[in-house]
Amino acid sequence: MNEYxxxxxxxxxxxxxxxxxxxxxxxxxxxxxLVCHVAFQHDGAPAMIAxxxxxxxxxxxLHGSSASRAMRALSGGAPAxxxxxxxxxxxxxxxxxxxxxxxxxxxxYGAARALTGDREKMKALKAFQDKITPGRWEEMRAPTVxxxxxxxxxxxxxxxxxxxxxxxxxxxxxxDIDAPVWAGVLPVRRVFGTPEPAPDxxxxxxxxxxxxxxxxxx
Amino acid sequence: MNEYxxxxxxxxxxxxxxxxxxxxxxxxxxxxxLVCHVAFQHDGAPAMIAxxxxxxxxxxxLHGSSASRAMRALSGGAPAxxxxxxxxxxxxxxxxxxxxxxxxxxxxYGAARALTGDREKMKALKAFQDKITPGRWEEMRAPTVxxxxxxxxxxxxxxxxxxxxxxxxxxxxxxDIDAPVWAGVLPVRRVFGTPEPAPDxxxxxxxxxxxxxxxxxx
Numbered sequence: 001m002n003e004y005x006x007x008x009x010x011x012x013x014x015x016x017x018x019x020x021x022x023x024x025x026x027x028x029x030x031x032x033x034l035v036c037h038v039a040f041q042h043d044g045a046p047a048m049i050a051x052x053x054x055x056x057x058x059x060x061x062l063h064g065s066s067a068s069r070a071m072r073a074l075s076g077g078a079p080a081x082x083x084x085x086x087x088x089x090x091x092x093x094x095x096x097x098x099x100x101x102x103x104x105x106x107x108x109y110g111a112a113r114a115l116t117g118d119r120e121k122m123k124a125l126k127a128f129q130d131k132i133t134p135g136r137w138e139e140m141r142a143p144t145v146x147x148x149x150x151x152x153x154x155x156x157x158x159x160x161x162x163x164x165x166x167x168x169x170x171x172x173x174x175x176d177i178d179a180p181v182w183a184g185v186l187p188v189r190r191v192f193g194t195p196e197p198a199p200d201x202x203x204x205x206x207x208x209x210x211x212x213x214x215x216x217x218x
Numbered sequence: 219m220n221e222y223x224x225x226x227x228x229x230x231x232x233x234x235x236x237x238x239x240x241x242x243x244x245x246x247x248x249x250x251x252l253v254c255h256v257a258f259q260h261d262g263a264p265a266m267i268a269x270x271x272x273x274x275x276x277x278x279x280l281h282g283s284s285a286s287r288a289m290r291a292l293s294g295g296a297p298a299x300x301x302x303x304x305x306x307x308x309x310x311x312x313x314x315x316x317x318x319x320x321x322x323x324x325x326x327y328g329a330a331r332a333l334t335g336d337r338e339k340m341k342a343l344k345a346f347q348d349k350i351t352p353g354r355w356e357e358m359r360a361p362t363v364x365x366x367x368x369x370x371x372x373x374x375x376x377x378x379x380x381x382x383x384x385x386x387x388x389x390x391x392x393x394d395i396d397a398p399v400w401a402g403v404l405p406v407r408r409v410f411g412t413p414e415p416a417p418d419x420x421x422x423x424x425x426x427x428x429x430x431x432x433x434x435x436x
Contacts, residue, residue, distance in 0.1 A: 039257030047227075047299055087252060190408060196307075197401070206400070
């Protein structure tokens, strides 16, 4: 199956964006993004965290301090909504009304399982490190038992999930096309700067290959 | 008062980040960001939208189609949590455990009022346009009655709000400092590209000043 199922919650209601349930489209957006937002109910009111995420197959992973209220709420299987949003451009139409943004987004509904075994936690955390800096996991010391205990790793199935993509030039009302207003798109992009070595490095360590001309997805 | 009050929900629980209730700090993050995430409860489960936002004084504004389920739920005063997150860097420590990200974020708890009068809607929408492209509002035709009706504008008081900032180099365990692993920060930045004119422009219109060397906040 190359498509996720459409549900009452993921069915597209608006039309100026393009909805997609295609696995490849969903995965590409998740893999390019560094940060997601996770909404959950806490003490009877909406709460939210922003956190890094990573994906393996049809699963999305988050991690955090085992002491945090969000990790505790989500570990308990609280229903969650996860959004990943990549902003691509500001779309300047002739009318204020037709202004919009270009973006690629994914929304996931689900509840987490907290990984329990040290081995499965390690495997998941390595996949996270491999997303960001492949090869670095092997350079570092292994996590300690204490560190693994202090880290909650959450696993979500990608089951109720959809992507939305808005792209291209402004779409104006026919009557506005001749208006004497510049129209078009101002692209927005994420870029990575020059790596800044830690001031407390005690020896000469060359910049690792995985940080040269950095990009994501790799 | 230059600080927002601390509440049970906004009190900082973690310590590797720096919490702030300073108005100026909160406002600067909101004004630099183009997009926020809004969490609310819908049909008994967490739901979320990503949308553009703008600020005027101690109020945050969102807008959207009056037909959208999110605008309808939020217009009704549903409790909401709004997060704005600016990612500034990937922090590569010597151990996996001490990896982190540098960021500036704001979280707002509250419920919206939907603006009702055309005049207050217009004023708010002009403030939005002025955030993104000051001067453009005056270049465009005015919104029609129909367009204003189709647009919901939501106003949130900044009352229960806090900022968090994580910045600087990695903080490693003393025993890890001598590890033969490159450590430091990979900066992440948002940049604006070269404006792309709409293919359907029917006349020569020079690029407006507000799009030259674009940056935000302006």
